[in-house]
Amino acid sequence: MLTLLALPLTLLGLQQGMAQRLAGRVSPTVAALVEQLGTTGAARGLPIDPLIQKAIEGSAKSIPDDRVAAAVRLVATQLDTAATALREGGPVSDTLAIAAGAFAINAGLSGSDITALARVGASPQALTVGLRVAGTLAALGVPRAENIGLVSTTLRSGQPAESLLLLPAHVQSAMANGSTPAAAAAGLSRAAAAQARHGPPPGRGQPPPHPAPPPHP
């Protein structure tokens, strides 16, 4: 009862926050659409930041309003799909995980792929990183089956998040040496499975002391 009464006030605050971020960056038409989609989405536990980002991006790229509106609606749909897929895979309803799932869907994965990763049973933080990495691998051209196989195997192996974050770089490196994205991912998946069976190699049981290296060393 109390939550139901508080919700309109909370959503009112969110709406004002969105209006402030969009003011002067997008047209009033697009702003109104984002506020409407964001408010209804937030009431269902969806993140609003991807909607705002897409609207601002469209305006920055001088895209006509109707196409920006269509892109924002597509993002809203992807967020909805990701949230549904995550709920089917487990109790995770974290907004970061939902945003990561929407990104993965935009990169070419499906709702069932998101559900499969959620069913691995990783922590919300690890799942969020896994979804981001899966989307990045899809953007590199790794097919869905090899992609989900690699990420879920790595998640199950219990390796630190840094290992997940290095997967796209490893795939890119294998591709630079002539491997296909599918073959590169399959090879990494076999290595991760072997590591899960036998434990990490000597000296690699702990996460590295420094963050992951930049993409352009």
Added chain:
Amino acid sequence: MSERDFHPLVKQLLDGELTIADLPAELRAEGEEALRLLTGVDRSPVELPAVTQRVMQTLASRPAPAVPAWKRVMRPREIRLRIRPWVLAPALAVAAALILLIWPATPARPAPLVTVRFVLVAPDAREVSLAGTFNQWDAHATPLVRSGSTGVWTATLTLPAGQHQYAFVVDGARWVPDPGAPAVDDGFGRRNSVLTL
């Protein structure tokens, strides 16, 4: 008023505990006399309103006994509140909304920062900048620096761990994805580069 001591049995007669027939014959005369005296008594109620009024006036005119201030403050008081439940609902709703608004404003742990170097080879470009989710897609916020005459443009940024999408903006108008990074559809018929940290 004469004072006379009656026999205990006669006193019981006066109290109603015995009748005249219950008395021994030698006491019946004393009992009848006692009853006669009793019937002569005025039994009408006595009313003294003036006395009551005088007593109350005297009490009211007396100063109240001095009570220390701390005792007056600490003295328990009975407070009666009459509340309509529906009046409380808006106040509780405001309180709950404030809690919900403030709660997410205290992040559990800030995302670690990662230093990233962006590179674009564009020998013919006059200016190159970087726009993405990390700078609100501002095409002027993050210019790249040309390295000598090789046409290599670079920028080094410190970004929070997470996922970022971006593109290079060449000569203020042309949006170019990073050729060295994975890319996704931007929803506008172009590609955004992806950086996962």
